Amino acid sequence: SQKIEQNSEALNIQEGKTATLTCNYTNYSPAYLQWYRQDPGRGPVFLLLIRENEKEKRKERLKVTFDTTLKQSLFHITASQPADSATYLCALSQYNTDKLIFGTGTRLQVFP
């Protein structure tokens, strides 16, 4: 069966360190993969998209990698700040479909 897995345990890191979140998937052939941020009581907000033929994408302090052989994406936040504390969701879209399926998310807590 198709599955998108993110670490359900919260990730706690110290301010200034790099946070690395993992998204693994099985039985998907994604055309692209996305990362979203969700704050409590709010809707998810788009951060980055990486296509299946791209290895890495950067945006300011954010970096995403995509390994279609390992079926894994890593999401990095460098020089993390307490304001980065939120839940981060990965999402996949299959070829020839607009269907966007989300993982369950990983909660990140950055403490001073």
Next chain:
Amino acid sequence: DAGVIQSPRHEVTEMGQEVTLRCKPISGHNSLFWYRQTMMRGLELLIYFNNNVPIDDSGMPEDRFSAKMPNASFSTLKIQPSEPRDSAVYFCASWKTENTGELFFGEGSRLTVL
């Protein structure tokens, strides 16, 4: 731009009652999605529309759930009759197909069925 607008933000109802959730997508967006979020199951896709036409409703839990999109600026998700297990946050989201990538979410409708 006003963003995706959902109403109501909060709804508390009793089991057996009909619930109608409403969504106004961003103007110019031609795809609309309904998701449900719970702690146990995360964010689940219920149904999505393209140019007001339902494309995939395989995520709709059962016949008690129905969704419509009568025009490009309005969609409803209806639950009749509602059950306690329907308690969740329901999100509506939209995007413009040719700009596939960024899905814009509303703030959600938190439904509690007693």
